[in-house]
Amino acid sequence: MSNFRTLELHIDVNAANDVIASGIRKELDEKGLFLINVMASPGAGKTSCLMRTIDKLRDRHKIGVMEADIEADVDADKMEKAGVRTIQVHTGGECAMDADMTAAALREFPSDDLDLIFMENIGNLVCPAENDTGATINVAILSIPEGDDKPLKYPLMFKVCQAVIINKIDTRDYFDFDDDAVVRRIKRLNPESEVFFVSAKTGEGFDKWTDWLETQMNK
Amino acid sequence: MSNFRTLELHIDVNAANDVIASGIRKELDEKGLFLINVMASPGAGKTSCLMRTIDKLRDRHKIGVMEADIEADVDADKMEKAGVRTIQVHTGGECAMDADMTAAALREFPSDDLDLIFMENIGNLVCPAENDTGATINVAILSIPEGDDKPLKYPLMFKVCQAVIINKIDTRDYFDFDDDAVVRRIKRLNPESEVFFVSAKTGEGFDKWTDWLETQMNK
Numbered sequence: 013m014s015n016f017r018t019l020e021l022h023i024d025v026n027a028a029n030d031v032i033a034s035g036i037r038k039e040l041d042e043k044g045l046f047l048i049n050v051m052a053s054p055g056a057g058k059t060s061c062l063m064r065t066i067d068k069l070r071d072r073h074k075i076g077v078m079e080a081d082i083e084a085d086v087d088a089d090k091m092e093k094a095g096v097r098t099i100q101v102h103t104g105g106e107c108a109m110d111a112d113m114t115a116a117a118l119r120e121f122p123s124d125d126l127d128l129i130f131m132e133n134i135g136n137l138v139c140p141a142e143n144d145t146g147a148t149i150n151v152a153i154l155s156i157p158e159g160d161d162k163p164l165k166y167p168l169m170f171k172v173c174q175a176v177i178i179n180k181i182d183t184r185d186y187f188d189f190d191d192d193a194v195v196r197r198i199k200r201l202n203p204e205s206e207v208f209f210v211s212a213k214t215g216e217g218f219d220k221w222t223d224w225l226e227t228q229m230n231k
Numbered sequence: 232m233s234n235f236r237t238l239e240l241h242i243d244v245n246a247a248n249d250v251i252a253s254g255i256r257k258e259l260d261e262k263g264l265f266l267i268n269v270m271a272s273p274g275a276g277k278t279s280c281l282m283r284t285i286d287k288l289r290d291r292h293k294i295g296v297m298e299a300d301i302e303a304d305v306d307a308d309k310m311e312k313a314g315v316r317t318i319q320v321h322t323g324g325e326c327a328m329d330a331d332m333t334a335a336a337l338r339e340f341p342s343d344d345l346d347l348i349f350m351e352n353i354g355n356l357v358c359p360a361e362n363d364t365g366a367t368i369n370v371a372i373l374s375i376p377e378g379d380d381k382p383l384k385y386p387l388m389f390k391v392c393q394a395v396i397i398n399k400i401d402t403r404d405y406f407d408f409d410d411d412a413v414v415r416r417i418k419r420l421n422p423e424s425e426v427f428f429v430s431a432k433t434g435e436g437f438d439k440w441t442d443w444l445e446t447q448m449n450k
Contacts (some may be wrong), residue, residue: 055272082386084383166299
């Protein structure tokens with residue numbers, strides 16, 4: 013047993029957000045538009061994983077990207093240079109996208125023109141998991157250097173995601189990362205969750221992920 | 232020039248928190264107690280950097296640790312096993328410590344008994360930077376695998392920190408990380424900021440950091 017004292021502090025839930033989010037999801041569904049909320053720590057490789065994913069899917073789908081950042085444009089610039097239809101959202105200090113912001117960003121895309129939108133949420137494993145954005149599915153990216161204990165520390169993130177991408181598998185030799193342990197910890201939080209191991213650097217593992225994603229889109 | 236549209240969304244500032252934080256800092260100062268708010272992304276190596284730091288300082292200082300987590304006890308367990316006086320704070324979903332939580336946690340330490348407390352904030356580069364906790368100084372840890380662009384994306388974090396520790400320098404060969412660029416980006420946001428390069432794995436670089444820290448304590 014632990015000897016240290018533990019303080020349990022307050023929790024805050026935003027019910028209005030959930031109502032807006034449900035409305036967005038219904039509208040997306042009616043339009044046949046698939047919105048993927050991509051969440052991860054800073055530096056886990058969200059942008060480079062999205063680049064690889066978009067490269068695999070752009071021949072078959074009309075794709076847009078929402079880049080959410082506190083104030084920078086770094087990732088939107090990269091996307092635009094790669095020829096992807098991009099909108100930059102500045103949250104003005106807010107640590108995650110919420111349903112209102114998502115609705116505002118969706119209005120900027122002529123939606124009859126696209127069938128797949130990736131939302132690159134702010135780099136953070138806490139707040140983005142707390143806000144339902146109205147996305148069709150949620151995906152978390154976790155990278156090998158961050159460690160296999162992240163599902164223990166940020167459980168809500170792994171509860172709300174339908175899939176987890178483990179990135180930077182090319183760096184495995186440098187870090188103690190237990191693949192089996194991370195899968196077990198993710199499945200304990202969410203038994204239905206899919207887990208994909210990839211390297212955005214080498215391209216390894218992306219086929220399984222994009223195959224699964226297209227299956228979800230065709231459901 | 233960019234062709235993508237940019238939406239500027241709302242900002243929220245908590246003025247009451249700042250008043251409480253100032254009160255905490257004044258009280259700490261009167262007691263000769265030095266509180267360090269340590270912030271970083273998930274997996275940057277907060278706990279292992281703190282372990283190295285505490286090992287170097289524990290002969291000369293009476294040290295305590297506050298471990299802030301959403302709900303896990305993983306890091307507090309490690310600290311306790313290392314014989315460090317530890318208190319676990321569960322923020323109950325909140326993405327960062329604030330001044331109220333800090334005051335509550337400080338009440339758990341008999342303060343005349345300690346001269347140095349490390350607060351390991353929740354892994355996150357956004358919200359912790361927005362809340363003044365009342366700590367004497369703020370320190371950010373950034374790790375090589377996260378990339379040298381983080382000061383561009385999370386500028387507030389680097390503005391509010393007196394020192395930045397760049398961890399995992401043992402993995403330099405595996406990642407494109409430009410030391411000069413990261414220092415330049417940090418100094419542009421905060422010209423007074425100190426930058427230390429360390430490896431919590433090998434112990435390299437910790438002397439300069441702890442020397443600087445003790446100089447700050449003796450000011």
